[in-house]
Amino acid sequence: MTQARMTVNGVPVQADVEGRTLLVDFLRGTLHLTGTHVGCDTSQCGACVVHVNGKAVKSCTMFAFEAEGALVRTIEGMAGADGALGPIQQAFRDEHGLQCGFCTPGMVMSTAALLTENPKPTQNEVRAYLEGNICRCTGYNNIVRAVLVASGQDVNLLAAE
Amino acid sequence: MYAFEIERPTTIAAAVAALGFEGAQALGGGQTLIPSMKARLASPAVLVSLTSIPEMRGVCLSDDGMVCVGGATPHALVAVEAAQYFPALAALAGQIGDPAVRNRGTVGGSLANNDPSACYPAAALGTGAVIITDRRRIAADDFFNGMFSTALHEGEIVTEVRFPVAEKAAYVKFHQPASRFALVGVFVAKYADGVRVAVTGASEGGVFHWAEAEVALSGDFSAAALDGLKVNADGMIGDVHATPEYRAHLVKVMAKRAVAGAT
Ligand SMILES: Cc1cc2nc3c(=O)[nH]c(=O)nc-3n(C[C@H](O)[C@H](O)[C@H](O)COP(=O)(O)OP(=O)(O)OC[C@H]3O[C@@H](n4cnc5c(N)ncnc54)[C@H](O)[C@@H]3O)c2cc1C
Ligand code: FES
Ligand code: FES
Numbered sequence: 220m221t222q223a224r225m226t227v228n229g230v231p232v233q234a235d236v237e238g239r240t241l242l243v244d245f246l247r248g249t250l251h252l253t254g255t256h257v258g259c260d261t262s263q264c265g266a267c268v269v270h271v272n273g274k275a276v277k278s279c280t281m282f283a284f285e286a287e288g289a290l291v292r293t294i295e296g297m298a299g300a301d302g303a304l305g306p307i308q309q310a311f312r313d314e315h316g317l318q319c320g321f322c323t324p325g326m327v328m329s330t331a332a333l334l335t336e337n338p339k340p341t342q343n344e345v346r347a348y349l350e351g352n353i354c355r356c357t358g359y360n361n362i363v364r365a366v367l368v369a370s371g372q373d374v375n376l377l378a379a380e
Numbered sequence: 381m382y383a384f385e386i387e388r389p390t391t392i393a394a395a396v397a398a399l400g401f402e403g404a405q406a407l408g409g410g411q412t413l414i415p416s417m418k419a420r421l422a423s424p425a426v427l428v429s430l431t432s433i434p435e436m437r438g439v440c441l442s443d444d445g446m447v448c449v450g451g452a453t454p455h456a457l458v459a460v461e462a463a464q465y466f467p468a469l470a471a472l473a474g475q476i477g478d479p480a481v482r483n484r485g486t487v488g489g490s491l492a493n494n495d496p497s498a499c500y501p502a503a504a505l506g507t508g509a510v511i512i513t514d515r516r517r518i519a520a521d522d523f524f525n526g527m528f529s530t531a532l533h534e535g536e537i538v539t540e541v542r543f544p545v546a547e548k549a550a551y552v553k554f555h556q557p558a559s560r561f562a563l564v565g566v567f568v569a570k571y572a573d574g575v576r577v578a579v580t581g582a583s584e585g586g587v588f589h590w591a592e593a594e595v596a597l598s599g600d601f602s603a604a605a606l607d608g609l610k611v612n613a614d615g616m617i618g619d620v621h622a623t624p625e626y627r628a629h630l631v632k633v634m635a636k637r638a639v640a641g642a643t
Contacts (some may be wrong), residue, residue, distance in 0.1 A: 221386060238386040238427065239417075261415050263559075265480065274456070274483040280414045281484060284386055285429060332479065350560065351478025 223283045227252070228296030236283045242276075243267045245283035246293060254294035254324050258353070265352035268325035269293045275332035277351075294324035297331065307331055307369040314374075316365030318356035326352050330366050339370055381417045385426045390433055392539055396514045398428045399535035406430055406537050408452060408489030411481050430488070436539055441465045446510070446542040451488030458487065467643060468549035472503050472567070475553055477560050488538035494586055496527040496617065497561040501587035502551060503543060506567030506578030512540040527586040546570055548601070548642040552634045556581075556621050563622055564630040566590075568638040574598040577635060582627045584615050593635055603636040 223245060224233040234249050246252045246269065255278060258266035262280040269278045270292040297305040304312060307327050317323040326349065333340060333348040340348065345366045346359070354362060367374045387404075389395040398404060403425030407413055416422040430436055436452040439461035447466045449458055459474030459482065476482055476490075476499050490500040491511060504511065504520040511518045513536050523531050532538070546569035553565035562581035569576045575597035577590040596605045611631045616624035 238384050239381045241414075260418065262411060262481070265478070268480055275480045276483050277480045280410055282386075282410070282414070284388070285410070285431065287388070329479065348479055351480050 221284055223287060225286050225289050225291050227291045228293060238282065238284060240283045241279055242269070242271075242281045242283045242286055242291075243278035245286075246278060246291075252293050252295050256321055256324055258321065258325075263351075263353065264322070265325040265329060265349075266322050268328040268352065270328060270332060273332075273335070275329050292328075292331075294327055297327055307334070307365075310369035311362070311365040314361050314365035314368055316357065316362045322352060322354040322356075326354065326362055330369060333366070334370055339372060340366070342367065382420065382423045384424050387426060387428045388432050389428065389430075392433060392435055392514055392537070395428055395430060395433060395537060396535070398426065399537065401426055404428055404535065406489075406492070408486040408492075409454060409484035410489075411477070411485040412489060412493050412495070430537065431486070436488070439465075441545075442542065445545050447545060449487050449541050449543070451512075451538040451540055452486045455482035455485050455487070455490075466543060466545045466549070468546070468551055468567070468569070469503055469507070469543055472499050472551040472553075475499065475551075487541055491523070491538055491541065492530060492532055494524055494528055494530050495561070496583065496586045497556065497559075497563070497565075497581040498587075499551070499553065499562055499565055499580065502562075502565050502567040502578045502580040504541065504578075505587050505589060506551070506569050506576050507543045507546060507549070508571075508576060509544070510542040511538055512542065513537060514539055521589075524587050527584065529586075544571070547572065550638040550642040552638040552641065554581075554630050554634055558621075564627055564634050566631060566634040566638050568597070568635060568642055570597070570601055570642065575601060579631050579635075582616050582631050584617055590631065590635065597639065601639065601642075603640045606632060606636050606639070 220235045223236045256266040258264035267279040271289045345363050364374050387398040405424035407427045407429045430452045436450040438450045455473040455476045463470040509520045549569035551567045554563045556563040564581040567578045577593040580587045611628040613624040613628040616627045618624040
C-alpha cells in the first residue's frame, strides 16, 4: 500500500492505494468519479482521457501513484458548480457530437487540451488531435463540428471552405 | 496485473541502486509496459519509476551540434523543444501515437523497447545517435539487436540520447491506421560525411540501415537517385496489414518522399 495524494477538480484528496492501482480505478473506484470511462483498457480508445498537470493522458495507462502531488482534472470538473454544462460540453450537445455518450468524456477532455494548445484549430487539426479518441457511434463529423463551435469558429463558413 | 513494490527515485544514482534488486524493472511512460503488465507478459517485483528524475528530462543543444534529450523526456516535449534545433527529430516525436501517448511515452522507453515498428529507433540509427546509459555510451549502430532486443544489460537505463543535427533530414511514416505505429517509416539524414538512411516497421530484424540508398544518396541527394534501387522482400514483416512485398515497396516510396521533403 502507498498513499496517493493529489488534487482532483480542485479538491485535495488522499487515499491508500496499491502500487498497481490505475489512475482510472482510483478516480472511479475510490473517488466515485465515474464520468471517466474505460472502453478498451489497452490504451487504444481514449474514453479514459483526463488531464494531469494540464496534459491529456490515458488514465487506464498510468498508475495512481504516478499522479502523486498532481493537479488532475476529469469530466466532472468541466461543468459549473451548479451543474451547468461547460462551453465544450454545451457545444457537443448543440451539435449532436454524441450518441451513446461512452466516448464523450474522453472527447471533451482531449478537446479541452487541444483548445488550450491551439485555440482556433482547423478541421484537419481537430481530426489529427482526436486521433486517439475512438467513437463507435457518430462518424466523427458532428464531433469535429462541436469542437469548432466550442472554439468560437463559424462552422458554416468552414463547411463552405 | 500482479502486485509489485514501487520506487520513485529522484536521482539517476538512486534509480540505479533500486534497479539492482532482483525482479526490479524501470518504468518510463508506461505506454508499453503497463499494457504488458495487464496482459501478464511482464510481472516485475519492483517498479522503478524514472519520471521524477529531473536530470533525465529535457532537451538542449550541445556545443558540438547534438540535440541532447533526457532519457525520460516525453515525446510531446521533444516535439516542441527540439523544433528549433532539429525539425525532423521534432516532427518524428510529434507523429508518435496520439497526444495522450506523447504526453507520457519517453525516448528511453521507446529505444529500450525496440519495437520493430517504433519511430525513435529510426531517428537514432538514422542520425548515428549516441545512447548514454548510467554506465557507458553506446553508438546507435551497436545498440539495436533485432526486434525487442538491445545492447542494454539488466538494470541499465538510458539516461540521455544525443542526436547529431543533420544538414538536411526528414522522417516519413506510413501510418498503420489502427495502431498509429509505422507500417513503414524511413529517416533520411544528410551529413557532411555522407547520408544515413534508417528504416523501421519493415524488417523482422527491426530497424536497419538501407546501405544501397546511403551510397546512392551520398553521391546525389535527390529522390531520383533511388530510382534504380530495389528493396528485397526477404525478411520483411508480413501480417494482416501488409505483405512483405508491400512493405519492401513502401520502403523505397517513403525514402524518396523523405529525400524530397528533407529540410
Ligand atoms: C496507442 C499507442 C500508439 C503508439 N504509437 C507509437 C508510434 O506511432 N510510434 C512509436 O514509436 N511508438 C508508439 N507507441 C509507443 C510509445 O511511443 C511508447 O512511449 C514507447 O514504446 C515506450 O516508452 P515508455 O516511456 O512508455 O516506456 P515504458 O512502457 O515505461 O517501458 C518500455 C520498456 O522500456 C524499459 N524502459 C523504460 N524507460 C527506460 C529507460 N530510460 N532506460 C532503459 N529502459 C527503459 C521498461 O523497463 C520497459 O521494458 C504507441 C503506444 C501506444 C499505447
Ligand atoms: S480505456 Fe484507456 S484508452 Fe481505452
Ligand atoms: S457517442 Fe457512442 S462511442 Fe461515441
